[in-house]
Amino acid sequence: MTFKEEIQQGIPTELPSPKQYDSLINHAPKRKDILSVDEKKLALRNALRYFDVKHHATLLPEFKNELETNGRIYMYRLRPDYKMYARPISEYPGKCEQAKAIQLMIQNNLDYAVAQHPQELITYGGNGAVFQNWAQYLLTMKYLSQMTEEQTLVMYSGHPQGLFPSHKDAPRVVVTNGMMIPNYSKQDDWEKFNALGVTQYGQMTAGSYMYIGPQGIVHGTTITLLNGFRKINKATKGGLFVTSGLGGMSGAQPKAGNIAGCVTVCAEVNKKATETRHSQGWVDEVISDLDELSSRVKEAIANKKTVSIAYDGNVVDVWEKFDKDNVYIDLGSDQTSLHNPWAGGYYPVGLTYVESNEMMVSNPEAFKAEVQKSLVRQAEAINKHTAKGTYFFDYGNAFLLEASRAGADVLDTKNPMREFRYPSYVQDIMGPMCFDYGFGPFRWVCTSGNPEDLQKTDKIACEVLEEMKKTSPPEIQQQMTDNIQWIKGAQENKLVVGSQARILYADAEGRMKIATAFNDAISKGKIGLVVLGRDHHDVSGTDSPYRETSNIYDGSQFTADMAIQNVIGDSFRGATWVSIHNGGGVGWGEVINGGFGMVIDGSKDAQRRLESMLYWDVNNGIARRSWARNNEAVFAIKRAMKKNPMLQVTLPNFVDDELINKM
Numbered sequence: 001m002t003f004k005e006e007i008q009q010g011i012p013t014e015l016p017s018p019k020q021y022d023s024l025i026n027h028a029p030k031r032k033d034i035l036s037v038d039e040k041k042l043a044l045r046n047a048l049r050y051f052d053v054k055h056h057a058t059l060l061p062e063f064k065n066e067l068e069t070n071g072r073i074y075m076y077r078l079r080p081d082y083k084m085y086a087r088p089i090s091e092y093p094g095k096c097e098q099a100k101a102i103q104l105m106i107q108n109n110l111d112y113a114v115a116q117h118p119q120e121l122i123t124y125g126g127n128g129a130v131f132q133n134w135a136q137y138l139l140t141m142k143y144l145s146q147m148t149e150e151q152t153l154v155m156y157s158g159h160p161q162g163l164f165p166s167h168k169d170a171p172r173v174v175v176t177n178g179m180m181i182p183n184y185s186k187q188d189d190w191e192k193f194n195a196l197g198v199t200q201y202g203q204m205t206a207g208s209y210m211y212i213g214p215q216g217i218v219h220g221t222t223i224t225l226l227n228g229f230r231k232i233n234k235a236t237k238g239g240l241f242v243t244s245g246l247g248g249m250s251g252a253q254p255k256a257g258n259i260a261g262c263v264t265v266c267a268e269v270n271k272k273a274t275e276t277r278h279s280q281g282w283v284d285e286v287i288s289d290l291d292e293l294s295s296r297v298k299e300a301i302a303n304k305k306t307v308s309i310a311y312d313g314n315v316v317d318v319w320e321k322f323d324k325d326n327v328y329i330d331l332g333s334d335q336t337s338l339h340n341p342w343a344g345g346y347y348p349v350g351l352t353y354v355e356s357n358e359m360m361v362s363n364p365e366a367f368k369a370e371v372q373k374s375l376v377r378q379a380e381a382i383n384k385h386t387a388k389g390t391y392f393f394d395y396g397n398a399f400l401l402e403a404s405r406a407g408a409d410v411l412d413t414k415n416p417m418r419e420f421r422y423p424s425y426v427q428d429i430m431g432p433m434c435f436d437y438g439f440g441p442f443r444w445v446c447t448s449g450n451p452e453d454l455q456k457t458d459k460i461a462c463e464v465l466e467e468m469k470k471t472s473p474p475e476i477q478q479q480m481t482d483n484i485q486w487i488k489g490a491q492e493n494k495l496v497v498g499s500q501a502r503i504l505y506a507d508a509e510g511r512m513k514i515a516t517a518f519n520d521a522i523s524k525g526k527i528g529l530v531v532l533g534r535d536h537h538d539v540s541g542t543d544s545p546y547r548e549t550s551n552i553y554d555g556s557q558f559t560a561d562m563a564i565q566n567v568i569g570d571s572f573r574g575a576t577w578v579s580i581h582n583g584g585g586v587g588w589g590e591v592i593n594g595g596f597g598m599v600i601d602g603s604k605d606a607q608r609r610l611e612s613m614l615y616w617d618v619n620n621g622i623a624r625r626s627w628a629r630n631n632e633a634v635f636a637i638k639r640a641m642k643k644n645p646m647l648q649v650t651l652p653n654f655v656d657d658e659l660i661n662k663m
């Protein structure tokens with residue numbers, strides 16, 4: 001059977017042979033055994049409904065075993081034998097280019113070189129799922145290969161509900177992930193309902209088919225580090241950044257540190273994750289001994305070297321060792337997966353990786369206590385460093401939130417506007433310097449799969465930004481300079497893992513102008529079709545009080561209107577697919593985030609759609625940030641209104657502090 005035929009067949013009528021467990025691959029940890037006996041029966045019934053009754057007797061013991069062994073039913077037997085990667089768009093079966101492009105994006109999210117636990121359909125973040133099981137994958141790919149431009153595929157948390165009649169201008173796919181009745185949105189609700197097979201944690205770009213490997217985050221991390229060092233008036237050369245995690249997103253940190261030019265120390269407990277990033281060239285050196293680490297770092301700082309070092313062990317040990325050895329840390333952060341603290345997101349100090357994995361299943365309560373003890377110890381060590389001058393920021397992984405819940409001394413008792421004694425990277429850096437001006441992680445994928453196309457698009461984007469910079473106001477000159485530098489170095493920095501993709505922070509005008517220039521190049525036959533998109537972690541896409549909207553202080557940081565409005569607005573302005581998720585980044589119940597994908601094909605129709613949608617997609621968030629009285633956003637939205645009289649945004653009046661304080 002050819003690749004196209006395999007996709008078109010969906011779930012095979014005759015069952016393939018069972019698959020051997022592949023121990024060379026990074027697998028998801030065993031999930032919590034949370035279901036009652038009756039609920040386990042329900043989970044099995046739910047799983048079997050994808051199959052003809054004639055297969056039930058064969059599959060039942062197998063799925064029961066998966067549920068008992070993994071805490072989930074992944075349906076490993078259904079995993080396809082073909083290689084999983086983003087093929088050139090022409091290799092996908094289908095009746096419309098849009099649906100073929102989505103197949104490409106899905107396969108990229110499951111590529112073994114890209115995904116964290118590919119056989120469990122997890123792209124990143126420990127639990128960021130594209131699908132809950134392989135039957136959903138097969139069925140979805142089949143629907144995409146059949147759909148026309150008069151249909152929309154409806155996705156409920158990885159489950160393809162089916163193709164519904166719609167129209168050419170409608171999104172081809174509408175994705176919802178983890179949307180719960182609000183009272184059922186606690187961590188254990190995810191464990192239970194995910195185990196039942198009725199919902200999933202889509203993270204941000206995992207369940208929305210918009211992950212582009214770690215480069216997606218390298219750019220944002222580079223910007224954060226550059227601006228972080230600017231904030232403390234320290235040159236990156238000779239500066240030290242200490243953090244943790246070499247996983248899906250966190251693995252970008254050492255690479256970003258190298259691009260910024262500092263010394264980076266990144267601790268990681270999972271040897272496989274360290275090996276992956278080291279073999280990919282994303283981290284320069286691996287050190288397993290704390291004394292050796294300490295002297296290597298001192299030497300690198302003294303010689304102003306640009307080097308990234310993975311510490312093969314627990315990050316708590318690094319914070320404590322550097323305090324003891326008086327290694328001065330300029331910038332500090334943490335990127336363990338604390339949005340998922342009890343199920344493999346955070347490994348407590350004092351236990352080995354294997355011991356932790358066992359304990360989180362055999363004795364979850366004791367494991368939880370170990371995690372909390374470790375967080376308190378980590379915060380204590382961090383506090384000692386910040387007392388000496390280290391600038392510590394929360395990296396959007398819920399570190400401060402979970403540390404505070406564990407009883408660590410991280411609360412801000414002095415400033416009523418801030419909950420924690422350390423800012424999040426959005427409060428101090430990303431929010432006021434990027435999001436409020438409309439700058440965010442715009443990205444594109446060249447569907448031809450040809451690296452030359454990517455090179456051409458890089459050149460086009462660079463020319464657009466250089467032209468724009470000539471007339472940009474002083475307020476955004478630094479952003480323009482950083483982004484031009486980024487795109488100029490993009491090829492040399494060898495950022496591509498998986499599809500031919502590029503990320504480039506840009507504002508509304510930049511995104512529209514770059515997309516227009518791409519559409520023009522496609523119409524002239526210079527490049528193939530392009531998918532436009534962005535991370536959900538953006539100006540307008542995400543409502544998350546401890547991350548993306550943590551620099552909103554009018555109380556509305558606990559509302560989710562912006563993300564919902566955004567995805568609805570995108571869907572009727574021309575997006576090819578839209579997605580809205582609960583969870584992602586900081587945890588289930590803690591954030592609502594959405595995004596889009598848009599296929600442009602060089603047509604006038606694509607031009608109309610990109611102008612309409614990209615404009616809304618950014619300005620929605622700026623308007624909300626402006627209403628929250630963020631000065632940078634007020635500036636940006638006034639500028640946008642001046643340029644387009646059709647835009648009329650309600651502006652805030654600023655109240656005199658003295659008047660309020662007299663009350």
Ligand SMILES: NC(=O)c1ccc[n+]([C@@H]2O[C@H](COP(=O)([O-])OP(=O)(O)OC[C@H]3O[C@@H](n4cnc5c(N)ncnc54)[C@H](O)[C@@H]3O)[C@@H](O)[C@H]2O)c1
Pocket residue numbers: 116124125126217220244245246247248249250251267268269270273313314315316335336337338339340344345346347348349395396397398537584585586
């Ligand atoms: N700041 C951002 O822009 C941003 C973007 C995306 C994600 N995040 C957040 O960062 C976190 C990490 O994301 P990810 O995709 O890399 O997750 P991940 O699970 O792939 O990686 C986290 C890594 O941390 C390691 N780890 C856990 N505890 C450790 C410890 N005590 N010491 C050393 N290593 C430890 C794990 O082994 C794992 O490899 C998530 O919570 C995510 O939501 C932040």
